[in-house]
Amino acid sequence: MTETDNNGIDKVIACENLTKRFKEGKLDVEVLKGISLDISAGEKIAIVGSSGSGKSTLLHILGGLDLPTEGTVHVMGKNIAKLSDKERGDLRNQSLGFIYQFHHLLPEFTALENVAMPLLIRGSSTTEASSKASDILNKVGLSERLSHKPGQLSGGERQRAAIARALVTNPNAVLADEPTGNLDHKTALQIFDLMQSLNQEMQTAFVIVTHDMQLAEKMDKIYSLVDGRLSNY
Ligand SMILES: Nc1ncnc2c1ncn2[C@@H]1O[C@H](COP(=O)(O)OP(=O)(O)OP(=O)(O)O)[C@@H](O)[C@H]1O
Numbered sequence: 001m002t003e004t005d006n007n008g009i010d011k012v013i014a015c016e017n018l019t020k021r022f023k024e025g026k027l028d029v030e031v032l033k034g035i036s037l038d039i040s041a042g043e044k045i046a047i048v049g050s051s052g053s054g055k056s057t058l059l060h061i062l063g064g065l066d067l068p069t070e071g072t073v074h075v076m077g078k079n080i081a082k083l084s085d086k087e088r089g090d091l092r093n094q095s096l097g098f099i100y101q102f103h104h105l106l107p108e109f110t111a112l113e114n115v116a117m118p119l120l121i122r123g124s125s126t127t128e129a130s131s132k133a134s135d136i137l138n139k140v141g142l143s144e145r146l147s148h149k150p151g152q153l154s155g156g157e158r159q160r161a162a163i164a165r166a167l168v169t170n171p172n173a174v175l176a177d178e179p180t181g182n183l184d185h186k187t188a189l190q191i192f193d194l195m196q197s198l199n200q201e202m203q204t205a206f207v208i209v210t211h212d213m214q215l216a217e218k219m220d221k222i223y224s225l226v227d228g229r230l231s232n233y
Contacts, residue, residue, distance in 0.1 A: 006041045009077045012095070012172045012205045013039040013062050018071035019228075020057055031057050032068070033228030039173060042203040044196070046216035048233065049225030055209040056177055058225065062207060063096055063175045064088050076172060093122060097166030097204075099176040103158040105150040105165070111137060112146040115164045122169065136164040139201075140194060156187040160194065167198060173205035180215065192218050 006012070020032040031054040039045060039062075049055050060066040061073060064080045073080045076095045080088055105114045112133050119129035137146060140160040150158055159179060166174050176195075180188035192215050199206050208219060216222045222233035 006076075006172060010041055011038050011074070011077075012041055012043075013037075013073070013075050013207075015062060015068075015073045016071055018058075018061060018068040018073065020054070020061065020066075021069045031228060032061075035071070035228075035230045037062075037223070037230060039205050039207060041172065042199065042205055043221070044199050044206045044219040045208070045221045045223060046219040047207065047209045047223050047225060047230075048211065048213065048216050053225045054228060055225055058230075059175050059177050059207065059209055063098060064092050093118070093169070095172045097169065097171040097174040099159075099162050099166045099174060099179045101178040101181040103150065103162040105158060105161055107150050110147045110149055111142060111153065111161045111164075114150070114161060115168050118165060118169050132168055133164070136168045137161070139198065140164045155183055156190065159183060159187075159191055163191070163195065163198070167202065167204065170202065171204060173207060176206065176208045178209055178211070180210070180212070185212075188212065188215060
């Protein structure tokens, strides 16, 4: 696997003055109130904040899964609000990887098939997809588990397979929403160490939402989301 190619773009994600309001009955609830944030190539950042502070909402907007009410988001230099749904989907597929608290692996497919899937969706041949999936599963320590289905893997192994699936396309950034929220602390530490070593090896930026300060401290920068505003921790 080669290092991530940033095409000379040093800010993988740049957002400026983001706001997000949701309608709740007659009320407009402003969850994000003017957030500006740059994520550079290869940077690792943690976003912490209490439950309901808007961390997932922010991550969805940074990843182009949702649009802000006001403000701009550029992913790899492209303003996501100016793209069609299809173009936004393509940009996500080409530039970003996602990891969630629950692994979202497909139960009827093996680890190898699950990890190969994003490449097959992009149009890679089965041989190429399997070879790259096998390489990245090896990097996350699952070379002996290629033909196991998710139900035959431990929680930590499932999350490692989910990390492999997020990284197999060699994205510019991985956005992770509580990736270890479902694991015991020792396994969570191992998963964070793994993400750090993959970050160093592949130069992929990581944006990780977590409740756990000990884990957040492993990142280059920590931002705290309080009352809809982001500050350095
Ligand atoms: N689609 C939506 N419609 C209305 N309100 C929403 C929507 N999505 C999120 N919210 C509200 O926005 C606020 C922030 O939610 P969000 O899930 O971003 O918080 P969070 O910090 O990720 O919380 P947690 O740590 O508990 O996962 C919450 O009050 C939530 O009810």
